[in-house]
Amino acid sequence: MDNLDTIVFYFLAALALVGAMGILVSRNIVRTAMWLLATLVAAAGLYFLLGAAFVGAIQLIVYAGGTLVLIIFGVMLTAKNPNVSYTPRTAEIVLGVVLCVLLAGALIFVLHGTAWPNNVKSVEEVKRMSQAQRDLVGPNNPDATESTGRRFLGDYLVPFEVLSLVLLAVLIGAAYLGRPKVPVIGAPRGVNPPPGQEGPRK
Amino acid sequence: MTPVGLQHYLVLAAVLFSAGLCTMVVKRNAIGILIGAELLLNAANINLLAFSKYSAGTLDGAILALFVIVLAAAEVAIALAIFLNFYSRFASVDVDRGDQMRG
Numbered sequence: 001m002d003n004l005d006t007i008v009f010y011f012l013a014a015l016a017l018v019g020a021m022g023i024l025v026s027r028n029i030v031r032t033a034m035w036l037l038a039t040l041v042a043a044a045g046l047y048f049l050l051g052a053a054f055v056g057a058i059q060l061i062v063y064a065g066g067t068l069v070l071i072i073f074g075v076m077l078t079a080k081n082p083n084v085s086y087t088p089r090t091a092e093i094v095l096g097v098v099l100c101v102l103l104a105g106a107l108i109f110v111l112h113g114t115a116w117p118n119n120v121k122s123v124e125e126v127k128r129m130s131q132a133q134r135d136l137v138g139p140n141n142p143d144a145t146e147s148t149g150r151r152f153l154g155d156y157l158v159p160f161e162v163l164s165l166v167l168l169a170v171l172i173g174a175a176y177l178g179r180p181k182v183p184v185i186g187a188p189r190g191v192n193p194p195p196g197q198e199g200p201r202k
Numbered sequence: 203m204t205p206v207g208l209q210h211y212l213v214l215a216a217v218l219f220s221a222g223l224c225t226m227v228v229k230r231n232a233i234g235i236l237i238g239a240e241l242l243l244n245a246a247n248i249n250l251l252a253f254s255k256y257s258a259g260t261l262d263g264a265i266l267a268l269f270v271i272v273l274a275a276a277e278v279a280i281a282l283a284i285f286l287n288f289y290s291r292f293a294s295v296d297v298d299r300g301d302q303m304r305g
Contacts, residue, residue, distance in 0.1 A: 071236065071282070119257065138258075139254070170279055
C-alpha cells in the first residue's frame, strides 16, 4: 500500500512538473493552456493522495472544468491578430530563468534544513474523540467532508459569507468590464448605450 | 524507495512555484502571465494540504485551499475582463504595450 502510494506520487509529481515545464517553454498560448490542464489534473490527484478528496473534487470541477474553460475563452477572444508576436527578449529569458533557479534552490535548501512539527493524530486517537474534536482533525478523519461542511457553517461562517459577497462583486465587475464598447448590431433594447451617449470610438 | 513524506511535497511545490514565477517573468502574453499565477496558487495549495496531512493534522489546510480555489476563479474572471478591454484598445495582449497607458 505504501509502495503503491509512492509510485502514484512520483507519477503525479512527474506529470505536474512536465506540465509546468510545458507552460514555461511553450510559445503557443493554446498549448500553454493545455499544459495547465495537465498540471491541474496532477494537482487534483495529489490532493486525493493527501486524503483531501473533497478539495480534489472541487479542484477538478472548479479549476479544470470552469477556470480553464474561462482561460481558453480568453485565449480565443484575444488571439485573432496574426501579426502580433509574443516572443520575449533573450535577456528577459536569461534573467527570469536565473532568478527562478536561484529561488528554487534557496527554497529546497531551506526545506531540507527545517524540522517540521508532527501533530498528526492516529486513527485510534481520532476514534476516541468527540464529534466536536473530530471536526478539527483533517487526516485520519473518516468523514472529513462532513467535518468540512460543519466547519464552513461554524467557525468559518464569516469568511464563507464574505466570499459569497466577493463572488457577487466579481460577477457584477466582470459584466461591467466586459460590456460592449461599440454598438452591437441587432442587439435587444438596453444592450447598446442610448444615442448620443456612446463613448469615443477608437 | 523511501516512503513519501512532507519533504517530497514541499520540494515539488517549491519547483512548481519557481516555474510559475518564471512563467510570469518571461511571458509577454497577458494570458500566459495569468496561467503562471494559477501555477503559483496550485503550488501554495499543495503546500497547504501537505502541511495539513503531515504536520498540523488539522482540517484548516483543506478549508483554506478551498478558499484559494474560489478566489483564483474570481481572479481569472476579472483579469480576463481587463484583458479584453486591453485587447480592444491595443489589438494585442502584449503586456509591454501597457506602458502606453498614461493617466
